[in-house]
Each structure stands twice: as structure tokens, then as C-alpha cells.
């Protein structure tokens with residue numbers, strides 16, 4: 423498992439899921455591979471800004487990345503959740519993604535003023551989800567200067583949109599032509 427190309431080979435590609443025309447990049451097959459999962463987290467951890475104070479993951483697949491990274495880095499994890507899951511006072515943002523619309527929510531008070539928050543997810547496509555995450559964290563008073571993903575689908579433009587917001591974006595694997 424010497425290169426990110428080895429990691430890319432562990433991702434299953436499923437055409438026309440969940441809608442015709444979508445090539446679904448399934449990280450579940452990468453996560454099944456013990457060495458692949460460890461290498462993925464180690465390589466993402468090596469990219470994290472040293473002054474990062476909190477790791478934010480987006481439900482559901484983002485939690486798998488955020489949990490492991492927060493543990494390795496010795497940081498706390500902020501949960502950005504799909505609707506109807508948070509018991510406390512919350513703020514939320516609606517967004518559009520490659521194959522539909524959704525909403526994420528965050529507890530009020532879970533980000534400290536000016537806290538430096540790393541945003542992570544398994545994959546960025548159109549960027550709708552990640553931009554909603556940045557918006558929520560900023561509404562909560564935090565700063566997002568960096569975002570990390572296992573997979574980027576650059577042709578869908580999400581990473582470029584995040585960069586236009588001043589966020590530094592990195593990923594381990596890029597799939598062109600999506």
C-alpha cells in the first residue's frame with residue numbers, strides 16, 4: 423500500500439447509483455481493508471494544519487473519517503448531523519448535492535468563538551454538503567481554513583467552490599470524468 427493509487431484501487435465504482443448518470447464512488451470497500459483504512463487516516467492526518475483545534479465530520483460517512491482523525495490527532499470531534507437528530511438548541515442549513523437535497527444541523531455552543539475547525543468528509547462532489555458545513559461552523563463562530571477528503575470529484579467543482587471561500591482543500595484521490 424505504497425501510494426494513493428493503491429487506495430483508489432480499493433474504491434468500488436457503481437454506475438447509475440443512486441440515479442442514472444451518477445458514478446457512485448463507494449468508500450465502503452476501502453474501509454473494509456484494514457491496511458487501506460489505516461493508510462487513509464495516516465495520510466490525511468499528515469496533511470492537517472498543526473494549529474487545528476477541532477475536527478468536524480458530516481453525517482454519515484464523514485463521521486468515519488472525522489472520528490479516526492480526531493482520535494489520532496488528540497482532538498475533539500464536532501458532529502454535523504442530518505435533520506431531526508440533535509436534542510439541544512441548534513442551527514441548520516439546507517443544501518443541494520450531486521443527487522438530491524438535504525440539511526445539516528449543529529448544536530449551538532459546540533464551537534468556541536474563533537476556534538479553528540478542520541472540516542472532513544469521505545468525498546466532495548458538487549461541494550453543496552461541505553459548503554453547508556463551512557456555513558454552519560462560521561454561523562457558530564468558528565473558522566474553517568482547511569478541509570480534507572478521501573475522494574475529490576474535481577469535474578463537479580466542489581473543491582474549487584470551497585477554495586473560492588478561502589478554504590484550503592486537499593484529498594488523497596481524484597476521479598476525473600464524473
Ligand SMILES: O=P(O)(O)OC[C@H]1O[C@H](OP(=O)(O)OP(=O)(O)O)[C@H](O)[C@@H]1O
Nearest residue numbers: 481482483519520546547548549550551
Ligand atoms: O459534494 P456533494 O455533492 O455535496 O456530495 C458529497 C456528499 O455526498 C455524500 O453524502 P450523502 O449525502 O450521500 O450521505 P451519507 O454520508 O449519509 O451517505 C458524501 O458523503 C458527502 O457528504
Ligand SMILES: Nc1ncnc2[nH]cnc12
Nearest residue numbers: 445446447448520545547
Ligand atoms: N458520485 C458519488 N459517489 C459517492 N458519494 C457521492 N456523494 C456525492 N456524489 C457521490
